Amino acid sequence: MPCKQENNALLYAYGELDENATKTFLEHLKTCKECQNIVHLCALTTASLTPKQAPQFCMPAKPVENKNFKIGFLQKFRWAYPALVFGVFALILGFTAFEFATKKPMVSTIQTLDFNFDDVDTDLTDLETEITDLFQYMQEI
Amino acid sequence: MKEINEQEIIKAVKSGNYEAFGLLVDKYKESLYSFIFYSIKNEAAAQDIYQDTLVKALTQLKNYREEGNFKAWLFTVARNKVTDYFRANSKTVSLPEDTTADIFPSKENTEKEVFSKISLDNIHVKIEALPEKDKEIILLRQYLSFQEIAEVLNCPLGTALARLNRAIKKLQKTLGEEYAL
Numbered sequence: 555m556p557c558k559q560e561n562n563a564l565l566y567a568y569g570e571l572d573e574n575a576t577k578t579f580l581e582h583l584k585t586c587k588e589c590q591n592i593v594h595l596c597a598l599t600t601a602s603l604t605p606k607q608a609p610q611f612c613m614p615a616k617p618v619e620n621k622n623f624k625i626g627f628l629q630k631f632r633w634a635y636p637a638l639v640f641g642v643f644a645l646i647l648g649f650t651a652f653e654f655a656t657k658k659p660m661v662s663t664i665q666t667l668d669f670n671f672d673d674v675d676t677d678l679t680d681l682e683t684e685i686t687d688l689f690q691y692m693q694e695i
Numbered sequence: 696m697k698e699i700n701e702q703e704i705i706k707a708v709k710s711g712n713y714e715a716f717g718l719l720v721d722k723y724k725e726s727l728y729s730f731i732f733y734s735i736k737n738e739a740a741a742q743d744i745y746q747d748t749l750v751k752a753l754t755q756l757k758n759y760r761e762e763g764n765f766k767a768w769l770f771t772v773a774r775n776k777v778t779d780y781f782r783a784n785s786k787t788v789s790l791p792e793d794t795t796a797d798i799f800p801s802k803e804n805t806e807k808e809v810f811s812k813i814s815l816d817n818i819h820v821k822i823e824a825l826p827e828k829d830k831e832i833i834l835l836r837q838y839l840s841f842q843e844i845a846e847v848l849n850c851p852l853g854t855a856l857a858r859l860n861r862a863i864k865k866l867q868k869t870l871g872e873e874y875a876l
Binding site: 565595 | 716720815818819822834853
């Protein structure tokens with residue numbers, strides 16, 4: 555069964571426990587082996603990770619801007635790609651469903667021609683004379 | 696007062712005074728570099744990542760919200776860079792630098808000091824051997840407060856505490872009874 559004061563042990567080990575809670579916790583710490591081990595181990599980890607001297611930072615002459623706007627833009631909104639694909643897919647699906655839902659059954663219609671040949675003006679007299687002339691010419695030959 | 700100064704420096708950098716960025720670097724350089732170094736255990740790569748982190752922080756400072764915690768933001772940039780490094784080098788295994796090189800005693804060292812150093816190095820090796828997430832939280836706690844860790848990891852404070860507690864427990868288990876009180 556872990557001790558309920560373990561979080562306080564961590565806060566105490568790193569100096570983040572407030573004054574009142576520290577007083578109470580120190581009383582608890584005297585008798586709790588688990589909390590003692592946590593505090594001890596936190597101190598050991600801090601001691602083992604000695605700070606390293608940082609190298610000189612070379613300041614760039616001018617801050618490098620993201621020149622490739624297109625790539626930068628695409629990367630910035632990469633979270634939207636799945637939503638976009640889903641949206642397009644839903645749109646196609648919705649449109650198809652709408653088409654099916656609203657499509658009316660096909661009705662066949664018979665169209666009748668209302669046409670009277672008597673009304674057509676067929677003046678073929680010129681054509682008759684031309685044909686007659688043509689026959690005469692052929693006979694002469 | 697300290698906070699106001701930091702925000703003033705950030706404003707100055709944002710308005711084009713890039714030289715002022717050096718003041719921010721001076722404030723956090725040691726903790727930032729130590730975090731990167733212990734995260735990847737490769738000095739050359741750590742130096743490159745440190746440089747890249749600061750250049751990125753400088754170029755991305757315009758995206759930094761002034762009401763936020765700059766240190767936590769800077770460590771978030773560093774953490775992302777470290778993650779990128781591990782992702783890029785996932786197929787190559789880099790051997791950690793020799794941690795036992797400096798434990799051999801000089802004449803002045805007493806036997807007690809040597810044993811103490813060996814013990815600390817042993818702890819260091821065991822931290823290295825922990826799963827990446829456990830190692831990360833232990834390292835972060837050396838340089839950031841719990842509130843800042845919660846910001847970097849984008850989780851509640853209680854979760855940060857629970858994660859560290861779990862990591863410490865695992866470390867305790869690997870170290871065995873030798874280090875228990």
